Amino acid sequence: MRRSSAVLLFASALLGCGGDEDGTSGTSNTPGVPPLPVIEGLTPPEDLNPDPHILEVDLVARPNAVALLSGDLTEMLNYNGQFPGPLLHARVGDRIVVHFKNELEEPTVVHWHGLRISDQMDGSPMIQNPVQPGESFTYDFVVPDAGTYWYHTHFHQIEQFERGLYGGIVVHEQEAPVFSAERMFMGDDIRLNFRNQVAVFQASGPDVGAGRVGNIVLVNGKPINDEGGPATFTMPRGAIERWRFVLATNALSYGLRIRGADARVIATDGGLLPEPFALDQVEIAPGQRYEFEVRPAADATEVVLEAMILVLDENNEVVEAPFEIARGTIEGEVSTAEPVYPTVTLPATDVQAENHDWKLSGAVVDGKVQFTINGVPAFVGEGHEHVVIETFEPNVPVKITLSSEVSPSHPFHIHGQFFQILERGGQPVFEPGLRDTVHVRGTETATILSYFENPGQWMVHCHISEHSENGMMADILVGEPAEEHAH
Ligand SMILES: [Cu+2]
Numbered sequence: 042m043r044r045s046s047a048v049l050l051f052a053s054a055l056l057g058c059g060g061d062e063d064g065t066s067g068t069s070n071t072p073g074v075p076p077l078p079v080i081e082g083l084t085p086p087e088d089l090n091p092d093p094h095i096l097e098v099d100l101v102a103r104p105n106a107v108a109l110l111s112g113d114l115t116e117m118l119n120y121n122g123q124f125p126g127p128l129l130h131a132r133v134g135d136r137i138v139v140h141f142k143n144e145l146e147e148p149t150v151v152h153w154h155g156l157r158i159s160d161q162m163d164g165s166p167m168i169q170n171p172v173q174p175g176e177s178f179t180y181d182f183v184v185p186d187a188g189t190y191w192y193h194t195h196f197h198q199i200e201q202f203e204r205g206l207y208g209g210i211v212v213h214e215q216e217a218p219v220f221s222a223e224r225m226f227m228g229d230d231i232r233l234n235f236r237n238q239v240a241v242f243q244a245s246g247p248d249v250g251a252g253r254v255g256n257i258v259l260v261n262g263k264p265i266n267d268e269g270g271p272a273t274f275t276m277p278r279g280a281i282e283r284w285r286f287v288l289a290t291n292a293l294s295y296g297l298r299i300r301g302a303d304a305r306v307i308a309t310d311g312g313l314l315p316e317p318f319a320l321d322q323v324e325i326a327p328g329q330r331y332e333f334e335v336r337p338a339a340d341a342t343e344v345v346l347e348a349m350i351l352v353l354d355e356n357n358e359v360v361e362a363p364f365e366i367a368r369g370t371i372e373g374e375v376s377t378a379e380p381v382y383p384t385v386t387l388p389a390t391d392v393q394a395e396n397h398d399w400k401l402s403g404a405v406v407d408g409k410v411q412f413t414i415n416g417v418p419a420f421v422g423e424g425h426e427h428v429v430i431e432t433f434e435p436n437v438p439v440k441i442t443l444s445s446e447v448s449p450s451h452p453f454h455i456h457g458q459f460f461q462i463l464e465r466g467g468q469p470v471f472e473p474g475l476r477d478t479v480h481v482r483g484t485e486t487a488t489i490l491s492y493f494e495n496p497g498q499w500m501v502h503c504h505i506s507e508h509s510e511n512g513m514m515a516d517i518l519v520g521e522p523a524e525e526h527a528h
């Protein structure tokens with residue numbers, strides 16, 4: 042079976058790294074270590090470690106009653122009683138130690154989406170024994186890449202994820218550009234019944250076919266339709282802000298745009314772009330992230346982050362509507378120095394690379410929908426193992442053409458690696474930047490290129506829980522499989 046192992050070995054290997062040279066008990070006031078900027082919108086946890094290069098936190102998954110709407114509290118599953126969970130905020134090269142405790146009534150694991158860490162720490166239920174109720178596990182890793190990431194349950198994901206087991210991660214650059222403010226938004230939707238409770242999960246029908254869609258749209262855990270409105274704040278004229286957006290929906294993509302500002306896309310899943318580009322509208326799929334540089338326009342009275350969102354109406358029909366996600370009212374004035382971006386070079390894409398095909402498909406087997414990758418279903422659950430569909434050599438560029446034969450959408454995620462999106466339908470596309478998730482839409486194909494730089498055993502799966510947990514999930518090996526992987 043699966044096992045988590047080499048944890049102590051791995052942890053001790055990290056001890057030499059990121060230590061405090063002068064040995065003083067550090068805080069963010071430690072000489073030579075500038076404090077991290079405040080990220081508005083999400084709440085950080087208590088840091089138990091005085092070393093400024095180590096973020097050490099307690100993380101407890103447990104049932105939690107949340108006032109989402111007026112009337113009854115919504116019974117959720119959250120980390121540390123917060124929804125979303127606490128914001129883990131560190132600098133590239135820092136060590137993060139998470140003392141995780143499972144106070145749910147079922148097993149769980151925590152996956153660090155996008156972080157290129159050891160597979161032993163990745164929270165894959167195929168590598169790590171799921172943490173049983175009442176038990177603990179210490180996740181311990183060094184964050185290798187600056188960017189916007191997130192963490193979430195990777196077990197019984199259809200229910201645990203919908204009930205709120207996720208949170209944000211920000212890893213700052215060593216020489217980070219300085220902004221007048223930084224904000225983070227985690228978009229989500231949730232389907233509540235008339236008593237404000239998470240609605241019954243459907244084992245068949247549209248929820249399984251296309252993934253569950255919510256009727257309440259959330260930003261940072263607060264409803265923005267129904268009774269709520271957009272996240273609000275004030276921005277001075279002259280501000281230059283950094284906004285980070287994580288899409289934590291189960292199934293739906295958003296079209297994001299920003300009104301009342303000169304806005305540029307500065308980063309994707311895997312960190313800053315070599316060249317920012319002007320934001321008209323970008324599509325973001327479940328699991329993906331974008332970062333924006335936002336400057337209020339000279340004559341603007343407000344700056345609005347807006348999304349075209351598909352949502353269930355009162356007849357359970359999916360309808361498209363524009364939603365205000367966040368609204369900054371212009372108040373006061375500042376003068377802001379131009380942010381200085383570090384030079385970023387991405388791995389070359391104009392290289393000879395073997396092409397591999399991954400076919401995303403599905404069929405009804407014995408009356409039950411079963412999703413597959415290259416015809417193979419894999420399951421997370423007792424008695425099931427992941428199928429290893431490919432073995433790659435580290436640091437050798439490979440193209441993968443993903444094609445979909447079923448369902449409107451597959452936001453496809455590769456654990457522990459970055460890739461770049463080259464083509465759709467065989468035609469070059471402008472979707473620059475490092476990614477760990479690519480939206481494979483409808484029956485089109487998407488071609489990506491990865492150097493598979495991080496050895497280990499890694500999950501590859503659709504990020505729609507109903508698809509992955511019904512079989513659209515497999516593993517790849519990069520380099521030699523670690524001996525601990527014996528099942
Ligand atoms: Cu899918």
